[in-house]
Amino acid sequence: MKVLGIESSCDETGVAVFDTETGGMVQRLYSQIERHQEYGGVVPELASRDHVAKAASMTKDILSELGGIGEVDAVAYTRGPGLIGALMVGASIARGIAWALDKPVLGVHHMEGHLLAPMLSDEKPQYPFVALLVSGGHTMLVDVNSPGQYRILGETLDDAVGEAFDKTAKLLGLPYPGGPQLAALADSVESSGFTFPRPMTNRPGLEFSFSGLKTAALNIIQQNQPLTDLVRAEISHAFQRAVVDTLRIKCGRALEHTGYSRLVVAGGVGANIQLRKVLQHMAEQKNARVYFPAIEYCTDNGAMIAYAGALRLIAGHRDDEIYDVLPRWSLQSLPAI
Ligand code: KG4
Ligand code: ZN
Numbered sequence: 001m002k003v004l005g006i007e008s009s010c011d012e013t014g015v016a017v018f019d020t021e022t023g024g025m026v027q028r029l030y031s032q033i034e035r036h037q038e039y040g041g042v043v044p045e046l047a048s049r050d051h052v053a054k055a056a057s058m059t060k061d062i063l064s065e066l067g068g069i070g071e072v073d074a075v076a077y078t079r080g081p082g083l084i085g086a087l088m089v090g091a092s093i094a095r096g097i098a099w100a101l102d103k104p105v106l107g108v109h110h111m112e113g114h115l116l117a118p119m120l121s122d123e124k125p126q127y128p129f130v131a132l133l134v135s136g137g138h139t140m141l142v143d144v145n146s147p148g149q150y151r152i153l154g155e156t157l158d159d160a161v162g163e164a165f166d167k168t169a170k171l172l173g174l175p176y177p178g179g180p181q182l183a184a185l186a187d188s189v190e191s192s193g194f195t196f197p198r199p200m201t202n203r204p205g206l207e208f209s210f211s212g213l214k215t216a217a218l219n220i221i222q223q224n225q226p227l228t229d230l231v232r233a234e235i236s237h238a239f240q241r242a243v244v245d246t247l248r249i250k251c252g253r254a255l256e257h258t259g260y261s262r263l264v265v266a267g268g269v270g271a272n273i274q275l276r277k278v279l280q281h282m283a284e285q286k287n288a289r290v291y292f293p294a295i296e297y298c299t300d301n302g303a304m305i306a307y308a309g310a311l312r313l314i315a316g317h318r319d320d321e322i323y324d325v326l327p328r329w330s331l332q333s334l335p336a337i
Pocket of ligand 2: 114299
């Protein structure tokens with residue numbers, strides 16, 4: 001079965017076709033980042049318009065490369081969570097194609113896409129595993145018992161990790177989204193004279209809170225004006241260390257709590273090199289293994305939606321009658337596959 005997947009929940013337009021028989025994946029990705037940069041964050045209306053401008057032609061391209069629209073056996077799209085207008089674009093195109101071809105169509109949960117993205121790597125984790133989902137909009141630890149069976153172990157009470165990276169980067173004068181640039185600055189020095197708190201690590205539980213780090217960064221920045229390049233790098237280093245340390249402590253706890261020996265890291269912040277190193281080390285010490293999706297599947301993409309959609313479509317799931325999108329949608333409400 002060839003499943004077309006369309007992702008348009010935020011500022012990336014992703015289109016992919018997954019062949020369930022061969023495991024082959026073809027994908028196209030377009031990032032709108034430059035469009036939003038001058039506003040310092042994603043502007044929902046601009047995002048919708050840009051998806052309209054790109055999604056249909058990207059879908060056409062990928063389908064003509066594969067031999068035409070008739071090659072599609074089923075269609076999956078991101079139904080939520082995300083920006084309502086942006087979601088509507090992918091949903092409309094997906095529904096249109098499915099109706100025209102009289103093929104099954106399914107709305108996919110964006111976070112399920114991220115959670116299952118490591119299954120697209122050569123080294124696939126076995127179930128069950130703990131997943132750390134760290135993106136610009138979400139931070140959560142999830143008990144993944146089997147595909148479709150998710151139990152949220154802990155979430156952020158305020159900012160997501162990626163958001164904390166981006167807001168702190170903005171305070172340091174870096175362009176949006178500053179996460180990767182802050183990380184590069186942090187890695188340019190070996191140590192730092194600054195310290196940041198490790199929020200919520202000194203009490204039990206698996207919840208997170210990252211908004212305090214942004215405030216701590218603001219205080220340090222105000223006390224160290226004018227910022228030199230070295231001070232900027234040292235602040236980034238200390239900030240990144242605090243975030244990575246906090247995530248390490250909570251991931252370790254989640255492994256102990258569930259008794260699982262596999263940790264999967266997904267979402268854009270999963271591209272962070274220090275996070276990868278530190279979690280790798282933590283897992284080794286616990287006789288556990290950590291799995292990361294390929295970098296191209298860490299950020300938003302159509303491949304993860306095609307894959308998650310395919311798993312459900314093969315199992316007979318479809319929602320041909322429903323035409324809606326869900327800007328808010330609980331991961332735990334999904335039916336098991
Ligand atoms: O998953 P994603 O592409 O989009 C969302 O669904 O949010 O995640 C994007 C987030 C941004 O906040 C970005 O700054 C952050 O991931 N990010 C990073 C790195 N690469 C991307 N944060 C820290 N270090 C990185 N290397
Ligand atoms: Zn995402």
